[in-house]
Amino acid sequence: MASGYPVVLSLANRLCVVAGGGSVAERKAAGLLEAGANVHVIAPRLTPRLKEWGAAGKLRATERAIEADDLEGAALLFAATDRPDVNRSIAEEARARGIPVNLADQGEAGDFVTPAVVRRGRLVFAVSASGAGPAFAARLAAELSERYGEEYESLAEQLYKLRRAALSSVSDPAERRKLLQASASDAALELWKKCPEDSAGEVLLSKLKELARDRHDQDLS
Ligand SMILES: C[C@@]1(CC(=O)O)C2=NC(=C\c3[nH]c(c(CCC(=O)O)c3CC(=O)O)Cc3[nH]c(c(CC(=O)O)c3CCC(=O)O)/C=C3\N/C(=C\2)[C@@H](CCC(=O)O)[C@]3(C)CC(=O)O)/[C@H]1CCC(=O)O
Numbered sequence: 001m002a003s004g005y006p007v008v009l010s011l012a013n014r015l016c017v018v019a020g021g022g023s024v025a026e027r028k029a030a031g032l033l034e035a036g037a038n039v040h041v042i043a044p045r046l047t048p049r050l051k052e053w054g055a056a057g058k059l060r061a062t063e064r065a066i067e068a069d070d071l072e073g074a075a076l077l078f079a080a081t082d083r084p085d086v087n088r089s090i091a092e093e094a095r096a097r098g099i100p101v102n103l104a105d106q107g108e109a110g111d112f113v114t115p116a117v118v119r120r121g122r123l124v125f126a127v128s129a130s131g132a133g134p135a136f137a138a139r140l141a142a143e144l145s146e147r148y149g150e151e152y153e154s155l156a157e158q159l160y161k162l163r164r165a166a167l168s169s170v171s172d173p174a175e176r177r178k179l180l181q182a183s184a185s186d187a188a189l190e191l192w193k194k195c196p197e198d199s200a201g202e203v204l205l206s207k208l209k210e211l212a213r214d215r216h217d218q219d220l221s
């Protein structure tokens, strides 16, 4: 497998079809729900959780074999049945319609693979081992999960607000770039962890300006 080209797709409200209803289909569906996709899972046999999500309206669950018409309007297809022939033929139908395909039983023959993922709010870590094995990717993702704890969700939120404040109130692009670079320094990250919530980001921006001034003064002395 040549190593692929990583992207972060916006799937909010886009139809994603999952063929298959076992543990692999459940994992793909769970990841798609986290991305806000409109998920349709189709299989004669569904896991209890997939049934529960269907009954709760989190996704659409249909208990029958996949059909080509199910692909109508889909942005992506996940072929995750335990029948290689079914996966192959629905993948062909999808490709004929220009729909990218993920093949659970033969990743390399699909259009994209799903990496191991760790989410911390806006922060998304994705690890792909490109054929070196999902166990390796999952192990490295678990290490990232330990290194970057839950606190990184609010940290990323603070940085988001700060960046918005900088974009709207620091008009000089060079000055802004300097500030935003400083906003991700070790000292700055420590500062944001201790800062109170500030929905406009103005307090964060004034603290960042102070920090940048201190750094500048230290450089001069
Ligand atoms: C990371 C993760 C993400 C996810 O699926 O969400 C993921 N597989 C995970 C688990 C897992 N996979 C397998 C087992 C059974 C135990 C074992 O054998 O280890 C388990 C464990 C379990 O199911 O619990 C076996 C397996 N996987 C693939 C094949 C076929 C092949 O090699 O082509 C076979 C043999 C099937 C067979 O014939 O039995 C294929 C793919 N699996 C990928 C991703 C893509 C490559 C990603 C990369 O680039 O590294 C790729 C290529 C395609 C794709 O699925 O997109 C997720 C870990 C999530 C986590 O825990 O964080």
Ligand SMILES: NC(=O)c1ccc[n+]([C@@H]2O[C@H](COP(=O)([O-])OP(=O)(O)OC[C@H]3O[C@@H](n4cnc5c(N)ncnc54)[C@H](O)[C@@H]3O)[C@@H](O)[C@H]2O)c1
Residues within 6 Å of the ligand: 019, 020, 021, 022, 023, 024, 025, 042, 043, 044, 045, 046, 047, 064, 065, 066, 080, 081, 082, 083, 086, 103, 104, 105, 134
């Ligand atoms: N990519 C991965 O991460 C990964 C991990 C493990 C296994 N696998 C592969 O994925 C396959 C599925 O794994 P699983 O553990 O979810 O299997 P499973 O046996 O739990 O589930 C198989 C599902 O396929 C459905 N199915 C069968 N025929 C169908 C059809 N015509 N249309 C729609 N659905 C149909 C069944 O109803 C069932 O829901 C395995 O056979 C294996 O090759 C991939």
